[in-house]
Amino acid sequence: MDPTFRAGFDAALETAINAALRYDPGTRARLAKLDGRALALDITVPPVPLVLCIEGDQVSVRHYWDGEISTRLRGSAIAMLRLLRDGDATPAGLDVTVTGSSALLAELQSILQDLDIDWEAPLARLLGDVPAHTIGSALRTAGQWLRDSIEQAPQAAAEAVSEEWRLTPPRAQFEAFVEDVAELALATDRLEARVALLREKLAARGGN
Amino acid sequence: MKDRKTTHFGYQEVPVDEKAGRVADVFHSVAARYDVMNDLMSGGIHRLWKRFTIEMSGARAGQTILDIAGGTGDLTARFSRIVGPEGQVVLADINESMLKVGRDRLLDRGIAGNVVPVQADAQYLPFPDNTFDCITIAFGLRNVTDKDLALRSMLRVLKPGGRLLVLEFSKPESKLLEKVYDQYSFRLLPFMGKLVANDADSYRYLAESIRMHPDQETLKQMMADAGFVDCEYHNMTGGVVALHKGIKP
Numbered sequence: 001m002d003p004t005f006r007a008g009f010d011a012a013l014e015t016a017i018n019a020a021l022r023y024d025p026g027t028r029a030r031l032a033k034l035d036g037r038a039l040a041l042d043i044t045v046p047p048v049p050l051v052l053c054i055e056g057d058q059v060s061v062r063h064y065w066d067g068e069i070s071t072r073l074r075g076s077a078i079a080m081l082r083l084l085r086d087g088d089a090t091p092a093g094l095d096v097t098v099t100g101s102s103a104l105l106a107e108l109q110s111i112l113q114d115l116d117i118d119w120e121a122p123l124a125r126l127l128g129d130v131p132a133h134t135i136g137s138a139l140r141t142a143g144q145w146l147r148d149s150i151e152q153a154p155q156a157a158a159e160a161v162s163e164e165w166r167l168t169p170p171r172a173q174f175e176a177f178v179e180d181v182a183e184l185a186l187a188t189d190r191l192e193a194r195v196a197l198l199r200e201k202l203a204a205r206g207g208n
Numbered sequence: 209m210k211d212r213k214t215t216h217f218g219y220q221e222v223p224v225d226e227k228a229g230r231v232a233d234v235f236h237s238v239a240a241r242y243d244v245m246n247d248l249m250s251g252g253i254h255r256l257w258k259r260f261t262i263e264m265s266g267a268r269a270g271q272t273i274l275d276i277a278g279g280t281g282d283l284t285a286r287f288s289r290i291v292g293p294e295g296q297v298v299l300a301d302i303n304e305s306m307l308k309v310g311r312d313r314l315l316d317r318g319i320a321g322n323v324v325p326v327q328a329d330a331q332y333l334p335f336p337d338n339t340f341d342c343i344t345i346a347f348g349l350r351n352v353t354d355k356d357l358a359l360r361s362m363l364r365v366l367k368p369g370g371r372l373l374v375l376e377f378s379k380p381e382s383k384l385l386e387k388v389y390d391q392y393s394f395r396l397l398p399f400m401g402k403l404v405a406n407d408a409d410s411y412r413y414l415a416e417s418i419r420m421h422p423d424q425e426t427l428k429q430m431m432a433d434a435g436f437v438d439c440e441y442h443n444m445t446g447g448v449v450a451l452h453k454g455i456k457p
Contacts, residue, residue, distance in 0.1 A: 002443075002444060002445060004445045055290070064266075066266040
């Protein structure tokens, strides 16, 4: 990739991260304690390796970094995002390889889970407090609805496929069918055994 | 009568001792609107070229950096933050007007304390041997009268293991891009210079000086000849610009 495009990508990502951090002073203060640490992300899908360097209370995104790497993660972009955002996620469960200090990873996980960006502040500066609060409330409601929808999506999709569209049988019906099949298999086995026994008896009588 | 040695000033041949003065006139003329013109001429891409240069510099807290032809202080501002209060950045430019604009701009942005502006000729750097961890020269080398002399001067003031980064216009890799680039440089660039800075000649000189600058391989060899090792270059934007890197052994 031409270094110009790569530099553009890094610059855009860095601007987005630092713009978001501007509205969360608590996170900035916690980041400042990690000043000088570097987190390397060897992203395999898509293949975009990058290094996040903490400089003061800001994050710098780099392609090249000759300095010391505190922690290196290797895995897909989605897995790394889940690992950093979800406190219960483990590297092994997400197929992410970790080398170096796991303390930095734990600290970053904790910081990202507590991330609370006050989006209303920049809006208030542009539009005033009341419109900003109205928009903020609407966005929060929409965000919550979206999160709930995403959480419920797998269950809702399964119900739609089986109950609404009848593409697959409902779970209970399927389980009953499986039980019936298992019982039939057992009954067939028993019948087979009985037939085998009768054949043996008949063979024994014929022999006499 | 003894023949005077000449060198190029854009497409013109001028006596060697006149080039520095003529380049100085160009930059006195464009200094005030240098940043606006840079953004306009490159579509803002010069910031990405400089960003890549900073990354490749490997600069660290506490280091001493020399930003030659630092002009309006773009690289110096970033280096100042990286090296921190323990480090130092020397903003050097041969041109007084450019240096003044750069110094004022840095002060206006609150960048001070670890930045020292110095008016200096790249050919005769006024620093002791083995002073700097890293030297950058961005869009400056092509204006230097004797580039070999300047490269040797930079080698002298670098610490062993220190790196030189030369960011400069170069030769596009594709013929098609070269044609488009020529049309842009010789038709649009002087026109924009006239429109924004009321100075078409200076911007025509910039375009001509870019064409007269050594191509990627030639500059790499010049750096090796000056004594740098592990010389390499990275083409950017299809070779319109190249970043050369060399290490002092």
